[in-house]
Amino acid sequence: MFEQMFDHRGVSASAVEPSVVAQLRDRMAAMQGGPTRLPVPTHPTLSPLLQLRAGGSYGVDSASLALALMAGASAAGEWVAVVGWPDLGVQAALDLGVDLARTVLVPDPAEHWLEATAALVDVVKLVVLRPRGRVDAKAAGVLDARLRKRSAVLVVWGEWPRCEARLTTEATRWSGLDQGAGRLRDRRARLAVRRGSAPPRQADLWFPGTDEPLAPMEPVRPAERVRSSPVRLESVDGRGAREVG
């Protein structure tokens, strides 16, 4: 009976959920890296390639990527804000999982965009900013310091002097459209995440549309990963070493 009990305990100890281990590792990393590097909820499709970290600014080149990053945090119960994006597609945001009850929009902050963004960074977890024109490094520095202090994330759709990572979509292919016939159905694109000068990590994304035009409100499956090229950290390291050597 005692043996059984020990057996049982042994089994349960060895079969600890891998997610629990990952969670504990995350917490340890957070403790080592200080409180500002806590992970921010990221869309499940994007999280294998990019985990948003509090205090970072991330650049994207398309509206749907900005919405997808926003949706991850919003669906997890965080407040999000959008600055300088008057033509935000509300339905697309809803379909991706954004909770509009916890979303605020400053459509046109004009010349006060920096102050408005800084004030929003104080209170919400994630701010999507669409800057007008070029942003100088000084303004970006001010905002970066504020982000680190308040543990928020900035997603910039457009140019930004210092990004922790830059997300781009490449080779976008729409299906369902012919010369004059059909309609837009879904889209496939290659997502590339670039951090500094490291080689980009890539994955194929699929943005399915609604099939039934009369039932547009049914929850659309968010961007689903069809095939992701597994990222090989070893090879990246190896090549980096070779290059250095």
Next chain:
Amino acid sequence: MAGRVLVVWCPDWSVVAALADEELSLALPAAVLSRNVVEVCNGPARTEGVRRGMRRRDAQARCPELLLLEVNPDRDARAFEPVLAAVEAVRPGVAPLRPGLLAIRAPGRFYGGEPHAAALLAETLVDAGVWDVRIGVADDLFTAEQAARRADVQTHVVVEPGESAVYLRALPVEALLADGAATELVSLLRRLGLRTLGDFAALPGGDVGRRFGAYGAEIWRRARGEDTTLLGARRPPPELACEVVFEPPLESVEAICFSVRTTTETFVAGLAERQLVATAVRVEASCAGPRGEDVVVSSRAWLHPRHFSARDLVDRVHWQLQGQAQGSVRSRRSVAAIAEPVTRVRFVPEVAEPAAAHAEALWGGGADELVERGMARVQAMLGYDAVVVPVAQGGRTPAARQAVVPWGERSVGLRPVDRPWPGQVPGPAPVRVFAEPLPSEVLDAGGVPVRVDERGWVTGEPTTVRVPDAGWLPVDAWAGPWPVDEAWWEESGSPTRRAARFQVVGVDGRAWLMACTDDGWWVEAGYD
């Protein structure tokens, strides 16, 4: 012994209230109908032969010009409120029995006796605009009501103390019909041969209880003048509104905001004393008129997502008066001055809710309250309408399917989302939706602008398109045209009401929803 009771009866109150609401003359024959049956009719209609309980068609046959009004108990009660207030000004402790009927404890000798008090009350009410008032005074409520029903217009009937039973004895049993539930009992009494209340009251009490039940016994006691109903006097509603008077009048918004600070604190404290918080407040600012009277120049109801604090109210005053001054609240750095000096600012709570419903949690309000404060800061910086909440609504085009609500306002007048909305643009939802369509151009292979003819065919294959941000691009694929002709009966509206829609994909992989109208091409939305 319980005090004497004075009853004020305003006959046909539903009709009076409805006619006053529609601003029509009281001399018109009118009737209030409920489910196609006359519920209440007024004097002119009665002279034409309209009776209570008549069907709509019968009533119209008797009196073709009869004004038919919808039953609305809320309107009746609302219209009766000023009457209650007018009576309260003469004597407190008013018990509203139902719209059109109220009771108070009769003032003994204060106004020089009951007849004088009744006359004074009738005069007060006629001054307040209620023409048909009848007053009855008696020992108990039932007798007083019966006396009021037997009084003439603007007169009174006083039943002396101890005379109730004698007064009631001669009344027919139909007098009981004023209480709606007594219909069956009255019919039964009539069939039993009891014609007057005196006949009914003469029956032995124990037998009445056994034959007619508890309700019958209660009515029997009333008929004997032994009604024991107590008056449920209402407490006058507390005065929650606050105002501040400026002497001399103030011109600058900053100065006004500074001066209203104490008043806002008093206002919030006054509500808090009654365990209330305001979630909607009307702010009124008045200026001196030409003859020295106050003229309200700016009045606006403000809503709050949680509840108003003193500081929030000061902010609202600032926004309201600044907006008044410039037509827009956007430019914060310009000198704030209003058109005329303000003499008075008044805060009226439109919606007051129990504070318990808005109490903070044990561990503080949490993130939402923090967000609230942050948004207030951004609003103070950019203006009230610069921070919005996007909402989805029903519609056909992507632009019609969304709307924005200023932060802190409640969304009103949105189209429902859960309707089918046939004719909406199919496919994935666009991530960029332009509130105003952007002008664009589409060329065919020969460089000629593409058009859609009357039959709905394109004049050429689109090969080049000019889109926002990217400029001219070759077309990769396209679909359409999908012609729509929306709201053609309206004079003006969106430029894309009569249009043929296209979906166009450029070679850079971006897709656009475009519309071709008589005036040219427009970009309505973008898939990015």
